[in-house]
Amino acid sequence: MKPRFFAARVAARVLLRRIWFKSGITDPHAVLGSSLDLASRDLMLTVEHVPVILGDNQIAGVLNRLEKRIQLATKFRHTSQRFTCAHEIAHFILHPGTIYFRDRELSAPGIHREYFEIEADAFAAEFLMPRKFLDPVFRNMFGGPIDGTILNPDLVIAVGTGVDTRTRWTPEEFTFLSPLDRAAAIASAHTYKGRFFASLTDQFNVSQKAMGIQLLQMGLVK
Numbered sequence: 001m002k003p004r005f006f007a008a009r010v011a012a013r014v015l016l017r018r019i020w021f022k023s024g025i026t027d028p029h030a031v032l033g034s035s036l037d038l039a040s041r042d043l044m045l046t047v048e049h050v051p052v053i054l055g056d057n058q059i060a061g062v063l064n065r066l067e068k069r070i071q072l073a074t075k076f077r078h079t080s081q082r083f084t085c086a087h088e089i090a091h092f093i094l095h096p097g098t099i100y101f102r103d104r105e106l107s108a109p110g111i112h113r114e115y116f117e118i119e120a121d122a123f124a125a126e127f128l129m130p131r132k133f134l135d136p137v138f139r140n141m142f143g144g145p146i147d148g149t150i151l152n153p154d155l156v157i158a159v160g161t162g163v164d165t166r167t168r169w170t171p172e173e174f175t176f177l178s179p180l181d182r183a184a185a186i187a188s189a190h191t192y193k194g195r196f197f198a199s200l201t202d203q204f205n206v207s208q209k210a211m212g213i214q215l216l217q218m219g220l221v222k
């Protein structure tokens with residue numbers, strides 16, 4: 001069976017391959033680091049950072065197709081702005097029938113959204129955290145997929161040291177968190193079984209929530 005939003009993910013990979021080829025950069029990780037700049041240049045999109053969009057504090061980003069312009073609200077975190085930018089690029093490529101998009105921040109799965117919004121999120125996730133890259137990185141850090149529903153003291157030590165994690169859980173409590181909360185905590189872990197590393201959120205420059213959703217969808221965390 002094809003994964004959900006197969007076409008959106010393929011479109012993200014095609015764009016990544018094209019900007020990688022055109023950039024002449026040999027290290028694929030270096031391409032990922034500047035992929036949004038390279039992509040907007042490739043598509044001849046102007047990206048503007050502004051304090052507030054349309055006087056509405058809730059709006060994180062807009063795409064104006066006619067002006068080939070993306071605006072991002074700087075009141076949101078840098079990692080959030082990156083995801084929103086990739087989301088607007090997705091609309092530009094995938095949804096040519098609509099001229100204007102205005103978007104809020106990435107929301108948790110389960111909240112009802114239109115099909116094309118979830119499709120744009122799938123594109124953005126693949127563009128910023130390509131499965132082909134993320135999978136070996138995760139396996140190297142954690143030794144394989146992690147089942148957070150099983151008691152695992154190593155995991156609690158790991159997520160307890162995550163920079164964004166304010167809570168310390170007992171191993172029992174951790175197994176009772178929502179899958180997304182567990183995955184988001186693992187996304188910002190800096191250590192596992194005595195080894196130290198840059199967290200996944202730092203390596204891919206994405207939010208805990210964005211990485212958490214991607215880890216769940218890839219079946220690397222449950």
Ligand SMILES: [Zn+2]
Pocket residue numbers: 087091101102103116117120
């Ligand atoms: Zn959208």
